[in-house]
Amino acid sequence: MAEPVLSVKDFTVEFWVDGVWYPAAVDMNFDVEAGKVTAIVGESGSGKSTTAMGLMSLLATNARMQGSVKIKGEEMIGAPASLLRKFRGKEVAYIFQEPMTALNPVYTIGFQIVETLRNHFDTSPKEARLRAIELLTMVEIPDPEKSFEKYPHQLSGGQRQRAMIAQALACDPALLVADEPTTALDVTVQAEILDLMRGLKTRLNSAILLITHAMGVVADMADDILVMKDGKVVESGSADAIFNRPQHPYTQELLAAVPKLGHSAKRTLTFQTLTKPAPVLTLEDVTIEYPKRGRIPAFTAVKNFNLEIYPGEIVGLVGESGSGKTTVGRAAIGLIPIKSGKLTIAGNDISHATQKELSAIRRHTGIVFQDPASSLNPRLPIGESIGEPIFLAGLAKDKELDHLVEDLLDQVELPRSYRNRYPHELSGGQRQRVGIARALALTPDLLIADEPTSALDVSVQARFLELFQGLQEKLNFACLFISHDLAVVDILSHRVAVMQDGLLVEEGDRDAILKNPQKEYTRRLIEAVPVPDPAEQAIRRAARLATKK
Amino acid sequence: MAIFKRKEVELATTDASENAIANKETEGLSQRQIVFRRFVGHRAAMISVFVLAFLTLFVYSALDFKLGPWKIHGWWKYRIEDIPELRTKDCPGGNIGCPTLSLRPKFLGGAGFGLGEHPFGQDDIGRDYFALVMKGAQRSIMVMFVVGIVGGVLGTVIGAISGFFRGTIDAVLMRFTDFIITIPSIIIGSVIGFHFGNLGATFLAFYLGLFSWTGLSRLVRGEFLKLRELEFVDAARVAGASNRRIIFKHILPNAVGVIIVSVTLLMSGAILLETALSYIGFGVVAPDVSLGLLISQYQDSFTSRPYLFWYPGFFIIAIALSVNFIGDGLRDAFDPRQRRRLSLRDRRVGQIQATKAKNKGGE
Numbered sequence: 013m014a015e016p017v018l019s020v021k022d023f024t025v026e027f028w029v030d031g032v033w034y035p036a037a038v039d040m041n042f043d044v045e046a047g048k049v050t051a052i053v054g055e056s057g058s059g060k061s062t063t064a065m066g067l068m069s070l071l072a073t074n075a076r077m078q079g080s081v082k083i084k085g086e087e088m089i090g091a092p093a094s095l096l097r098k099f100r101g102k103e104v105a106y107i108f109q110e111p112m113t114a115l116n117p118v119y120t121i122g123f124q125i126v127e128t129l130r131n132h133f134d135t136s137p138k139e140a141r142l143r144a145i146e147l148l149t150m151v152e153i154p155d156p157e158k159s160f161e162k163y164p165h166q167l168s169g170g171q172r173q174r175a176m177i178a179q180a181l182a183c184d185p186a187l188l189v190a191d192e193p194t195t196a197l198d199v200t201v202q203a204e205i206l207d208l209m210r211g212l213k214t215r216l217n218s219a220i221l222l223i224t225h226a227m228g229v230v231a232d233m234a235d236d237i238l239v240m241k242d243g244k245v246v247e248s249g250s251a252d253a254i255f256n257r258p259q260h261p262y263t264q265e266l267l268a269a270v271p272k273l274g275h276s277a278k279r280t281l282t283f284q285t286l287t288k289p290a291p292v293l294t295l296e297d298v299t300i301e302y303p304k305r306g307r308i309p310a311f312t313a314v315k316n317f318n319l320e321i322y323p324g325e326i327v328g329l330v331g332e333s334g335s336g337k338t339t340v341g342r343a344a345i346g347l348i349p350i351k352s353g354k355l356t357i358a359g360n361d362i363s364h365a366t367q368k369e370l371s372a373i374r375r376h377t378g379i380v381f382q383d384p385a386s387s388l389n390p391r392l393p394i395g396e397s398i399g400e401p402i403f404l405a406g407l408a409k410d411k412e413l414d415h416l417v418e419d420l421l422d423q424v425e426l427p428r429s430y431r432n433r434y435p436h437e438l439s440g441g442q443r444q445r446v447g448i449a450r451a452l453a454l455t456p457d458l459l460i461a462d463e464p465t466s467a468l469d470v471s472v473q474a475r476f477l478e479l480f481q482g483l484q485e486k487l488n489f490a491c492l493f494i495s496h497d498l499a500v501v502d503i504l505s506h507r508v509a510v511m512q513d514g515l516l517v518e519e520g521d522r523d524a525i526l527k528n529p530q531k532e533y534t535r536r537l538i539e540a541v542p543v544p545d546p547a548e549q550a551i552r553r554a555a556r557l558a559t560k561k
Numbered sequence: 562m563a564i565f566k567r568k569e570v571e572l573a574t575t576d577a578s579e580n581a582i583a584n585k586e587t588e589g590l591s592q593r594q595i596v597f598r599r600f601v602g603h604r605a606a607m608i609s610v611f612v613l614a615f616l617t618l619f620v621y622s623a624l625d626f627k628l629g630p631w632k633i634h635g636w637w638k639y640r641i642e643d644i645p646e647l648r649t650k651d652c653p654g655g656n657i658g659c660p661t662l663s664l665r666p667k668f669l670g671g672a673g674f675g676l677g678e679h680p681f682g683q684d685d686i687g688r689d690y691f692a693l694v695m696k697g698a699q700r701s702i703m704v705m706f707v708v709g710i711v712g713g714v715l716g717t718v719i720g721a722i723s724g725f726f727r728g729t730i731d732a733v734l735m736r737f738t739d740f741i742i743t744i745p746s747i748i749i750g751s752v753i754g755f756h757f758g759n760l761g762a763t764f765l766a767f768y769l770g771l772f773s774w775t776g777l778s779r780l781v782r783g784e785f786l787k788l789r790e791l792e793f794v795d796a797a798r799v800a801g802a803s804n805r806r807i808i809f810k811h812i813l814p815n816a817v818g819v820i821i822v823s824v825t826l827l828m829s830g831a832i833l834l835e836t837a838l839s840y841i842g843f844g845v846v847a848p849d850v851s852l853g854l855l856i857s858q859y860q861d862s863f864t865s866r867p868y869l870f871w872y873p874g875f876f877i878i879a880i881a882l883s884v885n886f887i888g889d890g891l892r893d894a895f896d897p898r899q900r901r902r903l904s905l906r907d908r909r910v911g912q913i914q915a916t917k918a919k920n921k922g923g924e
Contacts, residue, residue, distance in 0.1 A: 379796070
C-alpha cells in the first residue's frame with residue numbers, strides 16, 4: 013500500500029474563549045490516500061470545518077493545535093510559516109462553500125489563477141496564461157478564452173465554483189480539501205460540480221477531503237467516511253459500511269433523519285376532491301415586477317402565474333434559485349405589490365390593496381421565513397415576538413396575552429420559560445419553531461413557509477418537519493411551502509408546483525409530479541437529487557449521464 | 562403537571578446539544594449584558610467614567626448651584642463675582658496673584674501640601690481663578706450634554722426617517738444634510754455666537770446642537786438601510802405593525818449601538834467647538850465665563866503667568882479626553898467583531914491549565 017497523502021494522528025484543535033480552552037476537534041485519526049475521497053460528515057458545530065482549516069494552520073489566532081498532521085510525510089503542526097506557505101496552494105488546495113466571497117471581486121478569475129501559478133512556479137505570464145486557460149477548459153467553463161477576462165460577478169454560481177476549482181487545481185495539488193463545495197448551489201448545478209470533481213479525481217489522482225453535511229453528496233462521492241459529533245469522530249469506515257451497516261446510534265439517527273425522495277406515505281386531504289371548498293389563496297395570471305431603479309431596468313420576476321390553494325392543503329413550490337419562488341410567496345401575503353392579474357386571499361381581493369385593506373388580511377395570513385437568525389428581532393424577548401401579532405390585532409393584552417403566548421409555545425414544543433429568552437440564546441431549530449409559533453399566533457387560514465428548513469441540520473429538520481406536519485393536521489391551515497429540497501416537499505405536500513425563470517412549469521398532485529413528471533425541467537430536477545445510498549446513487553448517476561448524452 | 566415538567570427537562574437536554582461551541586460565549590446573556598461586560602473590561606473607558614463623574618461632581622459642587630427651588634451652597638469660599646484683594650507680595654518674579662496651590666512636601670523644600678488662599682491664583686483684578694475655572698468647566702459640561710441631546714435626537718430622527726422611507730424623502734433630507742455639512746462648523750458657530758452669544762451659554766449650546774447632527778444622521782440612515790431589509794422587519798409588517806412601530810420598536814433598538822457611540826464622540830467634539838468659539842470671541846461672552854474665554858483673555862500672559870493658561874487647559878483636556886475614551890470604549894463594546902486578542906500570557910496560562918488537567922486525568 014502506498015503512503016497516504018494525508019495522515020492525521022491524535023489531532024486536537026482547541027479555541028480560547030473567555031479564559032477557557034474549548035475543544036473543537038478531539039483526537040482525530042485518519043488517512044487519505046491518493047485517488048480516494050474521504051468525507052467528513054456531521055452537523056453544524058461538529059468540528060468538520062475546523063479540522064479542515066486546522067490541517068494547514070489556517071485557523072484564527074485564538075486556536076491551538078496538538079498532535080500530528082503529515083502531508084506527503086512532512087509534519088505540518090508547528091511547521092515554520094515558510095514551509096506552510098509552500099505547501100498551501102501547491103500541495104494542499106481548498107475549495108470553499110461560497111465562491112462569491114472566496115474569489116476576490118476586483119480581479120478577473122484569470123488573474124487569480126495566474127497569481128496562484130506564479131506564486132509557486134517560475135513561469136512567464138504568457139505560459140501561466142496558457143496554463144490557466146487549459147485549466148478553465150478542464151473544468152468545463154464555456155468559452156475559456158473569454159471567461160479568463162471575466163470578473164467573479166459576471167459568472168453564475170456554478171461557473172464561479174468551477175473557476176475556484178480551476179484555481180485550486182492550478183498546481184496539481186496532492187490533496188484537495190473541499191469544504192461544503194456544493195451547499196450554496198442548486199441541485200442541478202450540484203450534480204454537475206460533483207461529476208466534475210469525480211472526473212478530476214481519476215484524472216489527476218489527487219486525494220480529496222470532502223466536508224459536507226449532505227448525506228446525498230457523501231453517498232455520491234465518498235470512498236471512506238468519518239462521522240463527527242461534538243468534535244469527536246463517532247464512527248468511521250468505508251462508504252458501504254457506514255450507509256448499510258451503521259454501528260453508532262448517532263450515525264443511525266443521522267441517516268434516518270435524511271428525507272428520501274419517494275419514500276413517504278401519501279397524505280390525504282380532509283375534504284373530498286369532488287366538493288371543493290372555496291380556495292384560500294388564488295393567483296390568477298399574476299405578474300410581479302421589480303421596478304426600475306436608476307439605470308437598472310425593471311425586472312419581471314414572475315410572469316402569468318396561476319395557482320390555487322384550498323383549505324387544509326399544503327402546496328409545495330419548488331424550483332432553482334432565482335426562479336421566483338420567494339417572490340410568489342411574498343406577494344401572496346401582500347409584502348410585494350403585483351403588477352397585473354388577480355390575487356385573492358380568503359375571499360379578499362388584494363390585487364391593488366391599500367395599506368388599510370392589507371392590514372385586514374394580516375389576520376388571515378402568517379409567514380415563516382428562511383433564516384431564523386434574521387427573522388426574529390434580536391432585541392425582543394421571543395415571547396414578545398410571538399405575541400406581537402395578537403397584540404397588534406387588539407385581541408388580547410397583558411395577562412391574557414401571556415397566556416396565549418404560553419399556549420403557542422406549548423404547541424411548538426418549547427418550554428414556557430423560554431418566553432423571556434432572547435433569540436441568540438436559542439439554537440437554529442428552536443428559533444425556527446418560534447417563527448412558526450409567531451406565524452400561527454392568529455390561527456391563520458393561510459401560512460407561507462419560505463424555505464423554513466434550509467438553514468437547519470438534518471436531524472433538526474426531521475424534528476421540525478414532524479412538528480410542522482402535526483400542527484398542520486391539527487389546525488388544518490392551508491400552506492404554500494416554498495423549498496428547493498424536493499425530498500422535503502415530498503414529505504409534506506399534497507400538491508406540487510414547479511417554477512422556472514418566473515414561469516409555472518407544471519403543477520399537480522404530488523405523486524403525479526414527483527413520480528411521473530411530464531416536463532423535461534421537472535425530470536432534470538428530480539434526477540439531480542442525490543440519494544443517500546451509494547449503490548442506488550451510482551445507478552441514478554449512470555441514468556442521469558445517459559439521458560444527458 | 563409532573564408530566565409537563567419531565568417534558569421540559571427532556572426538551573432542555575436535547576436542545577442543549579444543538580447549541581454549538583460558538584454559542585458558549587453568549588450563553589444566557591442578553592445583548593445588553595454582553596455590551597456592559599465588554600465595556601467594563603475596557604480599562605481606559607472605565608477610568609474615564611470615574612474621572613468624568615468625579616469632575617462633574619467636583620465642578621458643580623464647588624460653586625453655588627440652583628436646582629429648581631433649591632439653592633445649594635458651594636463648598637468653595639469665593640464666587641466669581643467676588644473681588645478679593647489682589648495679592649502682590651510673595652510671588653516669584655514680581656508677579657501678581659500667583660497660585661497658592663502647593664504640592665511639594667516640606668522635606669523637599671516646598672511649602673507642604675495645601676490649597677492656600679487662591680489655589681489657581683487670581684486674575685488681573687483679583688477675582689479668584691479657581692472659581693472662574695470651576696464656572697468655565699460647568700459651562701463646558703453643560704454645553705456637552707445639551708449639544709449631545711439636541712444633536713442626538715435630531716440626527717437619529719432625520720437618519721431614521723430617511724433610511725426607512727427612502728425615495729424622495731431620503732433624497733430631500735440627505736441633500737439638506739449635505740448642505741449643512743458643506744458649511745464649516747466653526748463658521749456656523751461664529752455666526753450663531755455672534756447673534757445668540759449674549760443670550761447665554763445654554764442658547765449657544767442649543768443652536769450648536771441644531772447644526773451638529775449631520776454625521777450622526779448619515780450613520781443612522783446607513784444602519785436603517787441595512788436593518789430594514791432584514792426579515793424580522795417583514796415579520797413585524799406581516800404581524801400588522803405600523804411604520805411608526807417598526808421604526809421605533811423594531812429597528813431603533815437595533816441601531817442603538819451606533820447612536821450611543823457617535824453621540825458620545827459628538828459630545829467631545831462639542832466641548833472643543835465651544836472652547837474654540839469662545840477663544841475667537843464668538844462663543845460665551847463676558848461677564849459669563851467659559852474655559853475657552855479664560856484662555857483667550859489671558860493669552861498675552863502665557864510667558865509671565867502661564868498658570869492662567871494651564872488650569873483651564875487642563876480641564877478642557879481632562880473632560881474631552883474622558884468623553885472620547887468613553888466613546889471609544891462603547892464602540893469597542895458594541896462591535897461584535899472586536900474580540901479580545903489572545904495574549905501570550907493567556908496562551909501560557911491556558912497551556913498550564915491544560916497540562917494540569919491532563920496530569921489529573923492520568924492519576
